[in-house]
């Protein structure tokens with residue numbers, strides 16, 4: 070990175086990363102994570118480097134970051150599967166290490182990989198799960214029917230899961246997770262691999278659940294998903310929280326809120342040459358090819374003209390949309406994927 074981007078990014082970190090903004094003022098926490106660290110093995114990778122965040126009761130909260138950022142590890146700790154190296158995590162006031170059984174009763178997890186029993190019917194998958202949680206037969210049956218209805222699977226209740234499409238299996242996974250009426254639901258990359266229609270359907274169900282008061286924590290590397298669903302989002306990268314705010318608050322981290330992005334061929338960092346267009350930041354994508362962002366009100370034609378006058382070859386140009394993707398690139402200098 071070059072140009073005067075560093076100042077912008079540092080601002081972003083201290084503002085969004087600090088706990089002084091409304092972003093971290095949570096009155097009634099359902100999830101509290103403090104200084105959470107995780108190293109796998111004595112010499113293994115450090116997945117978390119001291120993460121902090123709080124999720125309010127009834128909130129729909131997103132953990133957003135690229136592959137390997139530490140999202141699944143965070144979820145693993147909160148769901149008592151992974152032991153933290155240090156730091157604390159509490160669910161509904163209960164420490165996840167000290168009280169794993171009490172935590173498990175309060176949570177539901179929709180895992181990244183389906184672990185449905187494919188030889189059973191949809192209904193059986195739900196009722197067996199209810200039995201595991203000690204639900205009475207009548208309640209199990211009623212709750213299963215209710216959830217199959219809610220997730221658009223009522224007419225497939227007696228069909229073996231083996232025959233289900235990816236979208237149907239995904240919906241059944243959430244339905245199963247909700248059998249014991251947990252107040253907190255974890256969704257780990259819930260729509261990865263789904264077709265657009267199944268994705269929309271799932272988003273609607275998640276929104277319904279949120280409206281009905283369930284606290285939901287979602288991990289995703291899908292910016293659109295986080296933007297559309299979440300009330301607040303923690304962006305994580307390399308095991309660190311680099312921002313935490315509402316989607317609108319995160320967008321405000323872009324200097325000036327708008328700007329232009331150019332892909333240029335140039336020998337040296339072209340950012341200083343374009344400084345007259347406003348605050349700039351740059352990243353070398355490959356040898357001699359740069360991505361430069363100019364924040365401010367410049368027009369596309371003006372930016373191209375200035376770049377070409379300075380000897381750069383313009384390969385691509387676009388107006389920044391102020392999307393979370395744009396914010397992520399601003400904070401990290403990298404694309405999300």
Ligand SMILES: Nc1ncnc2c1ncn2[C@@H]1O[C@H](COP(=O)(O)OP(=O)(O)OP(=O)(O)O)[C@@H](O)[C@H]1O
Nearest residue numbers: 109113114115116135136137138139140141142143
């Ligand atoms: N069981 C494990 N043993 C060793 N290293 C692990 C283990 N699980 C995760 N890691 C490492 O910890 C880091 C964070 O991984 P994690 O799965 O938490 O990230 P993620 O953000 O969920 O990514 P993804 O979207 O790919 O699941 C990575 O470097 C990963 O290789």
